[in-house]
Amino acid sequence: xxxxxxxxxxxxxxxxxxxxxxxxxxxxxxxxxxxxxxxxxxxxxxxxxxxxxxxxxxxxxxxxxxxxxxxxxxxxxxxxxxxxxxxxxxxxxxxxxxxxxxxxxx
Amino acid sequence: xxxxxxxxxxxxxxxxxxxxxxxxxxxxxxxxxxxxxxxxxxxxxxxxxxxxxxxxxxxxxxxxxxxxxxxxxxxxxxxxxxxxxxxxxxxxxxxxxxxxxxxxxxxxxx
Numbered sequence: 001x002x003x004x005x006x007x008x009x010x011x012x013x014x015x016x017x018x019x020x021x022x023x024x025x026x027x028x029x030x031x032x033x034x035x036x037x038x039x040x041x042x043x044x045x046x047x048x049x050x051x052x053x054x055x056x057x058x059x060x061x062x063x064x065x066x067x068x069x070x071x072x073x074x075x076x077x078x079x080x081x082x083x084x085x086x087x088x089x090x091x092x093x094x095x096x097x098x099x100x101x102x103x104x105x106x
Numbered sequence: 107x108x109x110x111x112x113x114x115x116x117x118x119x120x121x122x123x124x125x126x127x128x129x130x131x132x133x134x135x136x137x138x139x140x141x142x143x144x145x146x147x148x149x150x151x152x153x154x155x156x157x158x159x160x161x162x163x164x165x166x167x168x169x170x171x172x173x174x175x176x177x178x179x180x181x182x183x184x185x186x187x188x189x190x191x192x193x194x195x196x197x198x199x200x201x202x203x204x205x206x207x208x209x210x211x212x213x214x215x216x
Contacts, residue, residue, distance in 0.1 A: 040209060096150060
């Protein structure tokens with residue numbers, strides 16, 4: 001199956017800081033998504049981004065499919081951005097990375 | 107538009123029992139897939155159903171089974187529960203723009 005690696009595993013930020021999360025994957029894919037898992041366990045879809053760049057408020061993402069990586073940018077971080085961020089790839093089944101745990105301190 | 111609905115939210119079962127979890131996808135979505143999340147193994151794919159047919163299956167023992175009904179609702183069954191089956195079980199429905207997940211069912215086996 002497709003291997004997905006996320007880095008860093010943990011990230012501690014001061015409120016207002018910017019950060020970049022990375023996702024590397026082992027094979028070409030037609031679907032790549034970024035999720036934020038809330039404290040109750042639900043995976044919230046942030047971006048569907050098999051290629052290109054998208055922005056949604058303070059979050060943006062870029063996928064370079066030819067080089068098999070994707071980046072998630074968090075700007076002006078807030079405490080509500082805390083949680084685990086997952087990258088997942090695949091068409092009929094998703095392969096998930098191990099996640100990046102983000103802690104934003106006030 | 108209602109999201110993906112999973113019931114129940116929490117469940118406590120005894121080792122050896124069986125359990126059935128339910129998932130209703132977003133209206134109009136015909137693909138439903140199930141995932142297990144544990145601290146040790148992370149998020150792992152269980153199976154995917156499309157139009158009442160299992161289309162893909164992950165690497166789980168036969169104790170894990172599922173089905174999908176004509177209205178696209180899906181159920182997942184785990185028989186002869188083991189302590190290691192304690193996990194968050196997530197269901198997702200799929201559209202052309204990716205997957206949407208439900209809130210999950212947290213199963214505890216004691």
